[in-house]
Amino acid sequence: MKNLFGLLLSLVLGAFIILALNNTAAFPAFGEVDLADRVSEQYFTDGNVAEVGSANIVTAIVVGYRGFDTLGEVTVLFISALGVAIIFGEKKQERLDLKFKPNFMLRVGSRVLFGMILITSIYIIFHGHLTPGGGFPGGAIIASAVLLLYLTDDRFRSNVKGFKILEGIAGSLFVVIGLLGLVLVTSFLQNFLPAGTVGDLLSAGIIPIIYVLIGLKVGSEISGIVDNFLTEEESA
Amino acid sequence: MEWMDYVVFSLMGLGILFTVIRLFIGPKLSDRVVSLDTFNMIVIGVIVVLASIFQSNLYLDIAIVYAILAFLETVVFARYLEGKKDDNR
Amino acid sequence: MTIASYVFLIIGGLFYLLGGLGVLRMPDTFNRIQAGTKATTLGAFSILIGVALANPVWSWISKIIIIIVFIIISNPIGSSAIAKATYNSKNIPDNLVQDALKERGEE
Amino acid sequence: MKYVTTFVTLLLIYLLLAGFTVNEVILGSIVSAILTIILVKYTDFRINWKFPIKLLKFLFIYIPVFIWKLILANLDVARRVLSPKIPLNPGIVKVKTELKGDLGKLTLANSITLTPGTLSIDVEDQYIFVHTVDVKGKSDVENTANIAGPFEKILGGIFD
Known part of the structure; x- marks a missing residue:
């Protein structure tokens, strides 16, 4: 009886989902959406795309118009990493011992793949203003590469102090760039570099610089969290 | 040639269906991990074909990132399977 | 060009289907890993080559090369990791006629 | 370098x-x-002046053999999956390899995984532990010749 009810419920829900996706007003085909319905119309009519210079609208909003909120967002991540470090962090730490050694292919292969993953994440970070992606996903991929090495090499220990320094430098530079905007133009985090041609690598003023800093900061913070979870107090 | 797309998608969809069945009925956890690995590989193919249909090579970036995350997920699950020795899984 | 690309796409889809069927039908975990890995690797290659033939532009082909290289390195490594984990978690099928890992005499 | x-x-x-x-x-x-x-x-690979020749060997001798084996492997999987009663005689066998470098052994193990009916599980020193669907040979030497034979010779010329 329970199974029959479950089957009926899933069939009805499935029918609803299919109908909702077929409803062309709510879910238009690819490329046919009228963006002016959804985003503020001002964004298009005032020609702001050329003003910001970012080919990716999401990036223009996240880093350009809402740059200060993004600073807050990065701070939230920093605070959570700090919380994890306070809970798990002791003075002397050693590597958590997993029951079995990683097998040979994993150990050698992950080193080959580590460089590939890192360079891909850096590509994603640098092209945040041109393609979907940017600092947050790129930083997460850096951290996942570090997690991969942790899981496949039972003696690996990342350079935690280096990560902390990198994170501090990136965070401070973010604020410094914001203050430069305040000094050189009028307000905090305002763009003071030329916008350039939309679609070029060197365009969109300070947006790529800030996104690189965000990527470094996010990557080092999540790597720190990974390190905290995979280490334990020295049992000596 | 539009209908050929439907043929390709139905073949891949049947593959996904079979792996999902194994994902649900798999008697041991390792069977579920295997089916998840296969599932991820099929999804990479689906993303690439979608990129070709939408004529936008930005989707290929998504496929690369998905491949990276799929590999990582397989490794994490495999190490998790090994982690506990005494459990009868 | 279009016909060739569709041929590759159909072959890729068939191998994907075969991989799913193998994962479903094979009787024990190791055989499931074998069927899944081999069929999806060739399926992914075939699909990627088909898409490259449909869009013969350098910006597509270069990214497809990256995906192929990544898959060819990562997929066997991942499956061997699952196989070793399966063995280590004492989930060994009882139909093996020979077990060299056991004869090695540890664990 | x-x-x-x-x-x-x-x-x-x-x-x-x-x-x-x-x-x-x-x-x-x-x-x-x-x-x-x-x-x-x-990274721990050494290269010398022979590197371009090795790269060419890798591209033009190893890759075609590998792709041919991959296609054979898939036809084998297809035959097994589609036959009504699945023919099996599985076992884990030990295969000896002469390759020294880590990258060479990794390539050999990956190739074994993607060839018909075999799946490499682990590598220890000079031995690769392989799960095969069909145990043919009686001794380790025979298994080595069956499983690693075709690749060992080619890879020996590239990674040594």
């Missing part, structure tokens, strides 16, 4: 991802140089 090869590999991947323009080449070189300094302690 290690630095140069790591740098070139990273730059090649970056340029394949990003495309060839002047700006990308400059940015990619800077990034790859920084990453090379970080990554160089994880």
Whole structure:
């Protein structure tokens, strides 16, 4: 009886989902959406795309118009990493011992793949203003590469102090760039570099610089969290 | 040639269906991990074909990132399977 | 060009289907890993080559090369990791006629 | 020398991802140089003047054999999966390899995984533990000749 009810419920829900996706007003085909319905119309009519210079609208909003909120967002991540470090962090730490050694292919292969993953994440970070992606996903991929090495090499220990320094430098530079905007133009985090041609690598003023800093900061913070979870107090 | 797309998608969809069945009925956890690995590989193919249909090579970036995350997920699950020795899984 | 690309796409889809069927039908975990890995690797290659033939532009082909290289390195490594984990978690099928890992005499 | 090869590999991947323009080449070189300094302690391959010949051998002898074996493997899987009663005689066997370097052994193990009816589980020193669907040989020597034979000779000329 329970199974029959479950089957009926899933069939009805499935029918609803299919109908909702077929409803062309709510879910238009690819490329046919009228963006002016959804985003503020001002964004298009005032020609702001050329003003910001970012080919990716999401990036223009996240880093350009809402740059200060993004600073807050990065701070939230920093605070959570700090919380994890306070809970798990002791003075002397050693590597958590997993029951079995990683097998040979994993150990050698992950080193080959580590460089590939890192360079891909850096590509994603640098092209945040041109393609979907940017600092947050790129930083997460850096951290996942570090997690991969942790899981496949039972003696690996990342350079935690280096990560902390990198994170501090990136965070401070973010604020410094914001203050430069305040000094050189009028307000905090305002763009003071030329916008350039939309679609070029060197365009969109300070947006790529800030996104690189965000990527470094996010990557080092999540790597720190990974390190905290995979280490334990020295049992000596 | 539009209908050929439907043929390709139905073949891949049947593959996904079979792996999902194994994902649900798999008697041991390792069977579920295997089916998840296969599932991820099929999804990479689906993303690439979608990129070709939408004529936008930005989707290929998504496929690369998905491949990276799929590999990582397989490794994490495999190490998790090994982690506990005494459990009868 | 279009016909060739569709041929590759159909072959890729068939191998994907075969991989799913193998994962479903094979009787024990190791055989499931074998069927899944081999069929999806060739399926992914075939699909990627088909898409490259449909869009013969350098910006597509270069990214497809990256995906192929990544898959060819990562997929066997991942499956061997699952196989070793399966063995280590004492989930060994009882139909093996020979077990060299056991004869090695540890664990 | 290690630095140069790591740098070139990273730059090649970056340029394949990003495309060839002047700006990308400059940015990619800077990034790859920084990453090379970080990554160089994880790489341990030696190369010498024979490297281009080895690369050509790898591209034009190993890859076609590998693709042919991959197709055979898939036809084998297809035959097994589609037959009504699945023919099986599985076992884990030990295969001896002569290759010394880590990368060579990794390539051999990956090739074994993608060839008909075999799946490499682990490598220990000179032995690869392989799960085969159909145990044919009676002894380890016979299994070695069956499973690793076709690749061992080619890879021996490339990674040594």
